[in-house]
Amino acid sequence: MDLVRDVFASALKPRIFRDREKLLPDYVPGFLPHRESEIRRVASILAPALRGEKPSNIFIYGLTGTGKTAVVRYVLSKLEVTAREAGARVKGVYVNARYRDTPYRIIADIGEAVGARIPFTGLSVGEVFGRILKVISDTKTIYVVVLDEIDFLARKRGGDDVLYKLTRINSELRTSRISLIGVTNSADLVESLDPRVKSSLGEVELVFPPYNAEQLKDILEARAREAFQPGVLEEDIIPLCAALAAREHGDARRALDLLRVAGEIAERSGSSKVTRDHVYMAREEIERDRVVDVVRTLPLHSKLVLASILMVTGGGSGYATTGEVYERYRYLTLKLGIETVTLRRVSGILAELDMLGVITGRVVSRGRYGKTRVLELALDPQVLYKTLSEDIALGDIIDEVGREFGKRSSMR
Template identity: 45%
Template sequence: MDLDEVLEDESETDQGLFDDLLSGKPIFENKEVLRPSYTPHELPHRTDQINKMATILVAALRGETPSNILIYGKTGTGKTASAKFVSQELEATSEKYDVPCRVEYINCEVTDTQYRVLAQLANTFIERNQAYVEDRLTDLEDLHERARVDSAILADSNYDSLGDLQAEIDRLEADRAEMEPVPMTGWPTDRVYSTFFEAVDYVERVAVIMLDEIDKLVEKSGDDVLYNLSRMNSELENSRVSIIGISNDLKFTDFLDPRVKSSLGEEEIVFPPYDANQLRDILTHRADVSFKDDALSEDVIPLCAAFAAQEHGDARRALDLLRTAGELAEREQAEQVTEEHVRKAQDKIELDRVVEVVRTLPTQSKLVLYAIVLHEKHGVRNINTGEVYNIYKRLCTEIDADVLTQRRVTDLISELDMLGIVNAVVVSKGRYGRTKEISLSVPVDETETVLQADSRIGDVGDVSPFLQARFDGDHN
């Protein structure tokens, strides 16, 4: 074997796991632009809402308290992106004019209790206060050193003597020592609130608190935290607090205390769904930044927009679809994203949604669904409620779960139908009465896999469906 052959062999063996994947032509320029977390510099078709927010929040730049704002709209209508965009502009302008204004964002789907919200806010402001104190101490200690050499320097300061200056340094050091962060559990809620109150009021500032998915917080923890936040301004001395609440649920204020409702909803902004043309503009705007030149075929963006328009004009869905289509094309090492990739992406996203819905079902609903899956696995179609109930009871026995009544199981089947997991149709069986015929609306194998990932259902042995005599309409 000559030297060239040896080198060729070595180069082939040097090919690592990722080399082939990296050898393809990249499709994305910046994929992050297509993610929900990205805040664009421009938001098409949301100028009116952004301008309204700005006219309300400009009060903060004058050192005044802005009105509280409630923002409504369905998922993917640009609520959070618009609010974050305005917040970034507000903070940038406040720095430009040296006005103390801060926006604090909290996702209430994650931070979903009064304790957690207050603790997160308290710790954020404690960190800001610590940074402020550190900066002040650095400046004052430097002044102290210079004043010891030449006390005349103090004439241009706020301190009449070295003693006054030292007293201020001592006060700040004492404050710093007392700035204790709030643990994520363990304190009484009133202590957490008072810690937050003291932290936010430590220096003069306007604090805008943005509560995204605010309805989730109210649903889980009630409106106590909103009541506390909305009444703070009457007690604060140095600072002012304004609240921006963002909700997918237009009716969530119906559950609020009237006092909270009136103070929280001082200003309301509604974000309507996007139509297909608007979605196309948004996708084109993002695609220009996120994809390489000529990476998309002409029909990709219109198709993504059309699919998302069917889902109540959800821009987030449209962006997910475009990103997923790009990822699928990249995995195939295709040179361009095509309509086929979009359709595959649509199927994948829908399957992912179903998997997540099934995974988070309560145990009883999972058992009912598993009973339906077992029937379908054994080739049974148009399953009726009685057949599902028989297998459901056996599954409950297997895992030692409570057996619900057939009426309750029928309700659970209706809930699965509403979620789009099963299709349940009431049909007449003539003299045998009416019954529900049930079939799966989702892939059997994937659904079974997700259900069996639940440790309790995974322990179930082989339960072959007990098939009753079937009464079809053509039998008399």
């Protein structure tokens, strides 16, 4: 009883954080260090909206965590506020194509944002377009639609088509206008886009350079001031987070995650300070959580493929090829008494797992012995094994995986 009360009491008494939310990825800060010129640029492009004119479409390119999203959302919110004060009709719509990665979901989201009633499935894409048109056509409003991580949409079947329709939508609107901001971190996207979409979306192009460690430090300091209680960060915590993140091409989001999770670990352990150890622990925890989340939501056959890889690579210490994995996978499905997917599918699954960062694979030609994907596990085998064993559908199979796994890993 008292134990519980102690836990609650210490939760009430903030020791580390003042406002943890300030470190969450979707928080848009009021101050964005080292992005002044980008902010000014975006703002000046969008400014005509205040006079009721359609701003140019913008295409923004930059690696992850270079502040693209933050800058766009920041400018957009300022734009809406200014418009409201000035009596101009401007509305910002933000959609992230990574999490809503079918053409239908994207425009459904846009539709919902502008106030159309869109069911989550059941309608044709054309029908949703129609509904959007109906709602906004006569509103005398400038809509600024941000398509974040647009590459996820463009890569999908039919994605090009939706983009094309979006760039053309203005000709069907009466008194309102839509301007588009495409955001991406993939350089090859530009090549693969429909040329008509490309020229329309790229009326103005902007490139966001990565932050260096120095700049990351400034960003972290600004946020830390809002997020933490004064004095809880040990001296070199911020430089450390900045340095670790700078190593990964200056990803600010990663740096902020590191700082936040380090703080959480400190708080959980009842420490009154955030130390270097907390940061290193945070780095591991972030990686572990990411993997666990990804693996847990994988479909059954992907999990079986992962289990096969675990076995073939001998507990994650060696390499495997597609053929070897497929053979083991077939054996596992046989034991489970379920249907086996084709080699083509497994090849596809392996490519997906590679993209998710669960495995790393290279397509290698071994001459006479054909061309295959040579892959290895890109995560802690223990964590993978534990996560896989949570799935009851894998049944007894997991024991066998475990035996193999235990045998090999204890040999090392």
